[in-house]
Amino acid sequence: MRWIWIDRFVEFxxxxxxxxxxxxxxxxxxxHDHWEDYPVMPASLxxxxxxxxxxxxxxxxxxxxxxxxxxxxxRAEFDDIVVPGDQLIYQVEIENLTAEAASVRGSVLRNGQxxxxxSLMFSHIDQNLAGAKFPEENFVFTGQFERLVAPFxxxxxx
Amino acid sequence: xxxxxxxxxxxxxxxxxxxxxxDDDEITPEATLTGDLGAExxxxxxxVFRLEKAFDIKIPRGELFPDNIVNNPEFVQDGKLSEKxxxxxxxxxxxxxxxxxxxxxxxxxxAELFKVQTIVNYVVNKVNHS
Numbered sequence: 001m002r003w004i005w006i007d008r009f010v011e012f013x014x015x016x017x018x019x020x021x022x023x024x025x026x027x028x029x030x031x032h033d034h035w036e037d038y039p040v041m042p043a044s045l046x047x048x049x050x051x052x053x054x055x056x057x058x059x060x061x062x063x064x065x066x067x068x069x070x071x072x073x074x075r076a077e078f079d080d081i082v083v084p085g086d087q088l089i090y091q092v093e094i095e096n097l098t099a100e101a102a103s104v105r106g107s108v109l110r111n112g113q114x115x116x117x118x119s120l121m122f123s124h125i126d127q128n129l130a131g132a133k134f135p136e137e138n139f140v141f142t143g144q145f146e147r148l149v150a151p152f153x154x155x156x157x158x
Numbered sequence: 159x160x161x162x163x164x165x166x167x168x169x170x171x172x173x174x175x176x177x178x179x180x181d182d183d184e185i186t187p188e189a190t191l192t193g194d195l196g197a198e199x200x201x202x203x204x205x206v207f208r209l210e211k212a213f214d215i216k217i218p219r220g221e222l223f224p225d226n227i228v229n230n231p232e233f234v235q236d237g238k239l240s241e242k243x244x245x246x247x248x249x250x251x252x253x254x255x256x257x258x259x260x261x262x263x264x265x266x267x268x269a270e271l272f273k274v275q276t277i278v279n280y281v282v283n284k285v286n287h288s
Contacts, residue, residue: 071200096207100219101200103207121204
């Protein structure tokens with residue numbers, strides 16, 4: 001099992017922008033502890049959902065060859081809470097993409113209304129950290145992540 | 159019309175406030191990026207991205223913040239920059255004031271060369287001579 005916090009991509013423009021849906025459900029166990037009397041989607045998991053939406057966008061831009069690691073939460077602001085039954089959309093666009101890193105800027109929509117703004121940076125770790133060695137295989141992008149985006153890439157060269 | 163150093167400083171200040179989440183009164187010309195402003199390695203890339211946008215310039219990797227001097231055994235001796243390392247540093251970082259550092263070129267103190275003024279000098283030169 002993998003820690004996946006988006007349900008489906010609804011837009012994917014390679015190397016430019018993407019949007020993914022997350023339906024918040026009371027069937028999610030963590031909501032019963034956060035909080036028992038008043039379940040609220042944790043902001044940290046919305047940041048994770050945005051990081052996955054953006055991380056897949058950044059990874060696909062280099063054909064999933066780089067190990068893309070969340071390196072910095074530059075900004076994360078939320079105006080309101082999210083509760084079971086709400087639908088979130090993480091919209092994100094790439095601001096910068098270089099050999100060693102990427103920066104992105106995104107919005108969090110709740111039932112169509114913007115309720116948050118998140119800016120992130122990703123590191124292509126094999127290009128950084130002064131030659132530190134990481135495992136050969138790409139442990140970031142495994143089947144489940146790639147399957148999420150596959151419908152948008154059909155018909156393109158692999 | 160050439161951009162003045164004061165104008166560059168103001169924009170660099172805005173850039174650092176956004177990239178590092180510090181207050182604008184913490185940004186003085188002598189403030190060091192890592193020591194005083196708490197920058198980490200990924201922040202240096204963030205700063206480069208933001209400067210490129212703010213000043214509409216292209217900053218090649220390693221030009222503003224040279225990253226392969228201390229990793230080169232040719233330039234380091236007993237934890238200090240050698241003569242060769244120092245001259246390499248001066249050649250690569252004409253925008254940094256190395257006068258204090260060269261008295262005791264301990265590589266652990268190299269981060270102190272990265273001051274707000276170092277960025278300002280780099281940008282002034284880049285914008286007005288490109």
